[in-house]
Amino acid sequence: MLKSLYKKTLVAAVVMVTSVNVFAADKVYRLKLAESWGPNFPVFGDSVKNMVKMAEEMSNGRLKIRVDSANKHKSAFGVFDMVKSGQYDMGHSASYYYKGKVPNTLYFTTMPFGMTAMEQYAWFQYGGGQELMDEVYAPHNLVAFPGGNTGVQMGGWFRKEINNLDDLKNLKMRIPGFAGEVLAKLGATPVNIPPGELYTALERNTIDALEWVGPSLDLRMGFHKIAPFYYMGWHEPATELMFIINKKKLDSLPADLQAILKVAMHKASYDMYVQSYASSAENWAEMTSEFPDIKVKTFPAEVLTAMKKANDEILSEKAASDEMAAKIIKSQQDYLKLVRVWTDISEFGYIQSTKE
Amino acid sequence: MLKSLYKKTLVAAVVMVTSVNVFAADKVYRLKLAESWGPNFPVFGDSVKNMVKMAEEMSNGRLKIRVDSANKHKSAFGVFDMVKSGQYDMGHSASYYYKGKVPNTLYFTTMPFGMTAMEQYAWFQYGGGQELMDEVYAPHNLVAFPGGNTGVQMGGWFRKEINNLDDLKNLKMRIPGFAGEVLAKLGATPVNIPPGELYTALERNTIDALEWVGPSLDLRMGFHKIAPFYYMGWHEPATELMFIINKKKLDSLPADLQAILKVAMHKASYDMYVQSYASSAENWAEMTSEFPDIKVKTFPAEVLTAMKKANDEILSEKAASDEMAAKIIKSQQDYLKLVRVWTDISEFGYIQSTKE
Known part of the structure; x- marks a missing residue:
């Protein structure tokens, strides 16, 4: 009987401890994402799918993101508000859609006569662009990141x-x-x-x-x-979509899942630029072969x-x-001046000088 | 006494189960990476540091990568062999360094009069480039991926x-x-x-x-x-470095760590292109302000x-x-023809037509 008691205790202990461990290391975090696009929208929607897949694989299934398209949530331009309020945890949209609500969101997508995609990525990461975007979104309990570029x-x-x-x-x-x-x-x-x-x-x-x-x-x-x-x-020389997250929700995730989410969003944004480039080239060839005129x-x-x-x-x-608008516009114009000189003697100069 | 026996059993069970769980979910995988550069080499070395940091953070410390610079392993151009033999698990180098050993590695860095960085990323991902690279590296038990672009x-x-x-x-x-x-x-x-x-x-x-x-x-x-x-x-219109991994080693990692490693390498490659762009612009401004002539x-x-x-x-x-060389050259030339038409009317055309 004593032996049997041992066994029962052991089994109980194992069950208890195992379930504690499952809870700690394998807890599944479920996030809801609202996108501004219809279901299976090419390129833009692919960027979201790509991000979700990477996040799930890298987290070994601990990060599961449900994507609702605009057909589901019925509010293509309400993504900002729905993520701010916590109705959704994340969104995929374009910053400039919200200029009617928060005027300075205008500057984080693309500007007429402004930077190309690479120039703009350099500005985001080395020219203070991301910090300015943080400053505009922080009062709304939101963090926004680049979400994929269409190119010119x-x-x-x-x-x-x-x-x-x-x-x-x-x-x-x-x-x-x-x-x-x-x-x-x-x-x-x-x-x-x-x-x-x-x-x-x-x-x-x-x-x-x-x-x-x-x-x-x-x-x-x-x-x-x-x-x-x-x-x-x-x-629109470099239309950059955005991923947007409810800051409180982001901060509540374990550190490794936060890292996974940020890297997945960032890589998906670059990937979309590559996809846009490839698919523009392919589709342009198709258009002009059908309509050579x-x-x-x-x-x-x-x-x-x-x-x-x-x-x-x-x-x-x-x-x-608007003081903040002035600060952002100056930052973009100064950076464009710095970086365009390089574009002119590198990417642009190379293509120009090697034309037959 | 019976109560005390319960407690001891419980403690033993907890210890046992906890350690099993640590082993299964928290096992630390240590990889060794040989880079072709000296220690703290700017830009190129930053790409490696960036990748290692992302991999460690996203894996919650389960993936630890030790980086040996060329000063340590004394074989800047021996990275291919050291990873092939398993002396190192990974490397960071440039594919064309190994053309003396495996001639067709030449084509996966950059080609004179060839594609720009974006055109080449599109080729890698949508034009069959990665598959051709796989074909060249597979016989050596190696997998190679883009590792960071210098731009033109x-x-x-x-x-x-x-x-x-x-x-x-x-x-x-x-x-x-x-x-x-x-x-x-x-x-x-x-x-x-x-x-x-x-x-x-x-x-x-x-x-x-x-x-x-x-x-x-x-x-x-x-x-x-x-x-x-x-x-x-x-x-060298788009010099792309490479990450290279021992295939057997890569396959031996749990699926989530493989995903983490691949995403970290891929994102680090894009990041280096952005860093090269920003730092070229900054350094060019510094050079020309010091030496305006x-x-x-x-x-x-x-x-x-x-x-x-x-x-x-x-x-x-x-x-x-060489049949394989012919296949790669044709793939690159065909893709360049397809994609350059798009570059001409997008990135290039935009900059040209908006010059003052």
């Missing part, structure tokens, strides 16, 4: 060629946000139209032009079939100069009325 | 200007490897000189020119003080055309004599 976005699809500034007057163009403000200053009429209605609007001349992303996402929209002029980009154009110099001037004016107004 | 390397420091092809005749230049072969075809004399003797050799006209990396690493070498002409790059030059068109022709000839010879 194209200037858009135009049904008619733009030969001078006059051709912009009364031009109805789908071009939302800051770039729309710039074009409005030059007499154009920026309009916003839901993505699903864009093709028809362009086809029926409800609008004269539109910008979307670039070949990586434009191919499936089909604009190349109805608008022969594809203008090179000026307004697409004409790639740069805007005339007088148009670009006027856009740049309008852009500088708007930035000056913003800097004059 | 500068064409080098020249004491005299290069105005035509004749100026290359008998030019003594430190330029090792494949690019040296190209220049030799044009009548130059490529020489190899240990890094520590380069400055003096250039100063005393033992050599007429040399290439090193770019501002990120050239600044501390001081060449800008004695050679006024800094030529833009043609020969440095002249940045492109080689004359006739020189670039002749270099390109010599390069194509050497590649044709390699392709003709």
Whole structure:
């Protein structure tokens, strides 16, 4: 009997201790992520899937992230608020979507005539960009990180060629946000139209032009079939999406899982830039083989100069009325000045000098 | 007494079970990494430190990687062999260092007149590059991954200007490897000189020119003080270092640690490209503020055309004599053709069209 008592005690102890250990080392942390995109959205959505997969594999299943697309949570542009309130733990969106709510979120996606993706990554990591982003998001109990770059976005699809500034007057163009403000200053009429209605609007001349992303996402929209002029980009040279996390939630995770999450987000952001690059090249080849008459154009110099001037004016107004905006704009402009000299003699200079 | 017996049993059981659990979930895996660089080598060595730190943090200390610099293992160019034999588990080096041993390792660092860093990352991930690299390294029980990009390397420091092809005749230049072969075809004399003797050799006209990396690493070498002409790059547009692992060792790690190691290496490679970019910009500003007379030059068109022709000839010879080389060269050339069209209308086109 004494022996049997020993055994029972031993079994009980083993069970107890094992379960304690399971709790400590193998506890599963479940996070909910809201993305601004529809389900299976190419490239953008792939960045989220990539991050979730890495986090789960590296944590040996201790970090499980459920992704809700905009079709589920019904609030594509409410990601900021839902993560702030804790309704979701994380989000995948774009910082500039929230400029109506927190004006200085504008600066952490891309700026017209601003940095390219590599220049901007350098600014985030070595030019004080991440720290400024932290400063803007901290009052909202949020931490935001780069979430994937599209590379240079194209200037858009135009049904008619733009030969001078006059051709912009009364031009109805789908071009939302800051770039729309710039074009409005030059007499154009920026309009916003839901993505699903864009093709028809362009086809029926409800609008004269539109910008979307670039070949990586434009191919499936089909604009190349109805608008022969594809203008090179000026307004979004390095659109960087963002991962956003509820800070309290992030801080509550064990240190190793915090590290895993941060590395997974960061790597997913780079990976998306590579994917955008590859898929732009592939889709562009497909578009031009099907429609060899697409004409790639740069805007005339007088148009670009006027856009740049309008852009500088708007930035000056913003800097004059908001100290933090002034600080961010100065940081970006100073860094661009420093880094572009290098781009000119490296990536740009190499391609230019080795052209046949 | 019975109560005391209970307690002792309980304690013994707890101790036993705890130690079993420590062994299973918290076993520490210690890896040894040999790098081709000296201790605290800027940028290149930082990439290794960055990877090691991420791996340790994400694994909660279960993955500990000891790094031996070349000063310790005394075999900067023996990393391939030491990892193959298992003397080291991992290495950080450059693939093209081993072309004397395994000729087709040449193609996985950078190629003259080849892809830029983003184009090459796209090729590695979406153009079959990683698979080809796997094929070359597998027979040696090795797996190799991208290990950090320098961006475009500068064409080098020249004491005299290069105005035509004749100026290359008998030019003594430190330029090792494949690019040296190209220049030799044009009548130059490529020489190899240990890094520590380069400055003096250039100063005393033992050599007429040399290439090193770019501002990120050239600044501390001081060449800008004695050679006024800094030529833009043609020969290494996207030098990608590599992490290399003993395959048997990698396969023996638990799945989560394998995932952690792969993600850490991959992210460290991107991070190094960003660091190279930032530090090139900063160091270039420092050099030119101290020596405002440095002249940045492109080689004359006739020189670039002749270099390109010599390069194509050497590649044709390699392709003709080795089936695998032919396959890799074709893959790179096809991908470059596909992706450069996109670079031209995105990153390159944007910078060109928005220049003031």
